[in-house]
Amino acid sequence: MTRPDSSGPPAGSPVDPHGRTVLSSNEIARGLRRIAHEILEHNKGAADLVLLGIPSRGVELAERLALILAEVEGCDPLPVGSLDITMHRDDLRHQPTRSPMRTVIPDCGVDDKIVVLVDDVLYSGRTIRAALDALADLGRPRAVRLAVLVDRGHRELPIRADHVGKNLPTSHSEKVQVRLRGHDGVEDVVRISGGN
Amino acid sequence: MPKHLISSADLDRGEVEAILETASSMHDVQRREVKKLPTLRGRTIINFFFEDSTRTRSSFEIAGKWMSADTINLSAKGSSTSKGESLRDSVQTINAMAVDALIIRHNQSGACHQVAGWVDASVINAGDGTHEHPTQALLDAYTLRSRIGDLDGKHVVIVGDLTHSRVFRSNVITLKTLGARVTVVAPPTLMPAGIGSWSAADGFATSWDLDEVLEGDDVPDAVMMLRVQRERMSGGFFPTPREYTVGYGLTRPRLNALLARNPRALVMHPGPMNRGLEISADAAESDASIVLDQVSSGLAVRMAVLYHLLAGEEVAS
Structure with missing residues (x-):
């Protein structure tokens, strides 16, 4: 069974020194800025937008996107939350249980909003399937969109991202490692390691 | 996590903290309109209560239901126990129906420990005599x-x-x-x-x-x-x-x-x-x-216990 593409290693885990950097801190910042512009263009403004990050690194990305969106649009800070999917996973029986992380829904709720799910890496698509289920229990958004920092391919479900920071062709044996300032306490970076 | 929860001593500090952390997420779920999580879908949990209980039994039942498990309540009165069936025969009968967890309250200390040796299901102690809860x-x-x-x-x-x-x-x-x-x-x-x-x-x-x-x-x-x-x-x-x-x-x-x-x-x-x-x-x-x-923590904590004991990969007992 493919390891699902969410959560990843805990904060502060060391990166594989043999890996190569595919996105630098500047490139990540530019990618997020472009995603923010795309979201605004697609949504024709920031009205009704709610950003929900998928723990753990998706939450930091969602927070950053919200700041950029508010800055570009010159509006109030956008509502940001986090959506934990642990209880909705389809592979619970295949690994030791882990404690779920917090689900935080902004006060405005998600009903009739345009919810943008934010995650760091899109891989099998199973995390997003679980997130859609989790979201359905919380309300009925008008639309749900997906923004990811990296799309590494190998989908196992009919799911695609609306906004992608970088498309990254990978093999199954490779590992994509994302490290973020706030979450990991190191400079932003995306690296690939392993593979044949 | 251990397979059974018979004594509080079965859990080390890390495990207790994992359960309490999970419980705080479950507490959030309790405040939502839709309280159901799909986590234990298809799992069967039997509440076997040989002694009276209001809050423990109802909270285990609701906790199981909110995690989407099928929960069934049995009490000594109204089961074959009142016809004289032994504890061993009763739990083995239930075990033969391939249930995933047995939540047991019994008036004898050590009953849950004994039951754990007789069945394949996870056994959770909901109070045994003057022993543990x-x-x-x-x-x-x-x-x-x-x-x-x-x-x-x-x-x-x-x-x-x-x-x-x-x-x-x-x-x-x-x-x-x-x-x-x-x-x-x-x-x-x-x-x-x-x-x-x-x-x-x-x-x-x-x-x-x-x-x-x-x-x-x-x-x-x-x-x-x-x-x-x-x-x-x-x-x-x-x-x-x-x-x-x-x-x-x-x-x-x-x-x-x-x-x-x-x-x-x-x-x-x-x-x-x-x-x-x-x-x-x-x-x-x-x-x-x-x-x-x-009382309201009881629900969240029991959801967390069911999650950690039943949702993960099978552990050999």
Whole structure:
């Protein structure tokens, strides 16, 4: 069974020194800025937008996107939350249980909003399937969109991202490692390691 | 995580903390409109209660249902037990129906431990005789933590009918696992035999004098009053209920004395309360009382226990 593409290693885990950097801190910042512009263009403004990050690194990305969106649009800070999917996973029986992380829904709720799910890496698509289920229990958004920092391919479900920071062709044996300032306490970076 | 939860000692500190953390996420779920999680879909949980219960049984049942498991309640009355079937035959019959978890309450200490040896399912102790009640200890720890934070170094006083109390035994273990100090107070007749052998070195003390403990140098952060279990008492453990109240009841003057020293002190009771005996109605209704929080924590904590014991990969027992 493919390891699902969410959560990843805990904060502060060391990166594989043999890996190569595919996105630098500047490139990540530019990618997020472009995603923010795309979201605004697609949504024709920031009205009704709610950003929900998928723990753990998706939450930091969602927070950053919200700041950029508010800055570009010159509006109030956008509502940001986090959506934990642990209880909705389809592979619970295949690994030791882990404690779920917090689900935080902004006060405005998600009903009739345009919810943008934010995650760091899109891989099998199973995390997003679980997130859609989790979201359905919380309300009925008008639309749900997906923004990811990296799309590494190998989908196992009919799911695609609306906004992608970088498309990254990978093999199954490779590992994509994302490290973020706030979450990991190191400079932003995306690296690939392993593979044949 | 262990496969069974028979004793509070089955969980190490990391495991207790994982359960309490999960419980706080589950607490959020409790406030939602849609409370159902798909996590235990297709799993079957049997609540087998050989002894009466309101809050434990209903909260295990609701917890199972909110996690999408199929939960079925059996009680001794109305099952084949009343026709004389032995405990072993009863649980093996249920085990043969391929259930995933058996939640058992029994009036005999050690019943759950025995059952765990007879079945493939996970066994969760919902109270066995005067032995243990681990989920109660977890929910008490959860309730305390949500009010006063990390329990490391905190001082909890447990008062009352210790001899007959499984809640007290589990609580001492779990509180000590989390680093709290525990003082237990009871009249000599209700102090369990052999309690002196419980190690005093790591923050465990006993006393016969409640006022002395409440006014002692080690100011309590919380006082847990235990129910006087008349149904388990044969013979005179104390002369009259009034005399018990005078010596060991949490009356308004005692509560005031405690709050004067620690305004944030908390009052707990695992329920059901004998108002006017071990706790005055006044103390039970006071702002310091977190009795109802304990009940609502029960659900979240039991969801967390079911999740950690049943959702993950199979562990060999």
